[in-house]
């Protein structure tokens with residue numbers, strides 16, 4: 001199969017992303033929500049245009065995403081979130097979250113959208129929804145010299161366990177209902 | 188400049204897209220809305236990982252986008268639209284609009300989002316916002332053997348001219364306010 005991927009970059013942290021993609025597909029098919037993974041931005045430098053066949057990109061580079069992994073629409077609400085997975089047991093590092101991603105999420109919050117992190121501790125098989133506000137406390141503490149990771153305990157206390165269902169392995173809309181829509185964070 | 192693009196594909200219909208990107212940047216900076224171009228999806232087949240430097244994508248292919256060009260958040264509303272430009276004077280062809288893009292837009296409409304086309308007749312320097320409903324009439328007619336393009340006249344009658352401003356060359360949020368939010372299409 002010529003199109004088989006050899007792309008380790010794209011496969012990093014693949015399990016959570018794959019589970020969310022499948023969940024989103026289920027949400028789409030069951031007409032609950034329209035939420036998609038944004039494509040990874042790529043800067044194309046060189047392309048071949050062979051006769052009678054598809055253009056072949058010959059040189060390109062991954063770009064840092066300026067926003068988040070996923071966005072879409074649920075019950076009239078704009079949904080925007082970032083997914084992070086770690087093999088650590090005690091904490092998740094803040095190092096691979098970018099400043100402009102956090103700025104983006106602050107904007108989403110300000111303009112009336114629903115924004116959060118989905119964080120998986122893969123060794124414990126536990127996945128949380130962590131709203132932006134408790135995340136920001138740790139993020140801002142880090143910027144003032146605080147710890148460079150968020151403890152699992154903090155996430156367990158300030159986040160919400162996302163239920164696993166066979167059809168929706170990361171059934172996060174259940175939590176969105178409870179926390180943001182019925183819970184009154186969004187009015 | 189090594190990163191200079193030779194990418195004709197990416198430059199196709201570049202003027203409208205560039206003007207919308209600039210407009211979105213202005214909307215973002217002036218805190219009016221958070222709307223971004225979605226990256227073009229690319230299927231990566233082969234990547235080099237040189238020591239001490241960035242991964243180089245050596246073989247990749249453009250994929251058909253399964254959704255639309257732009258989405259985001261405005262005054263709490265989910266916004267999702269497709270931009271099309273033509274050098275024709277009389278009509279815009281339906282040929283480069285994909286079935287799954289239209290299906291996507293129907294879903295956005297159904298779930299309470301605001302969705303539309305931005306269509307530019309570049310020779311006349313006129314840009315319209317065409318809501319989904321009048322577009323669908325022409326789209327469905329085409330599927331039943333009707334014409335394969337939308338006449339300029341039809342767009343002028345059923346769409347709305349988007350004002351040009353120096354800072355917001357395609358000031359479409361003005362039209363979104365009038366048509367969808369204050370105009371009662373969204374309640």
Ligand SMILES: [Mg+2]
Pocket residue numbers: 069082083084
């Ligand atoms: Mg991620």
Ligand SMILES: [Mg+2]
Pocket residue numbers: 256269270271
């Ligand atoms: Mg387009």
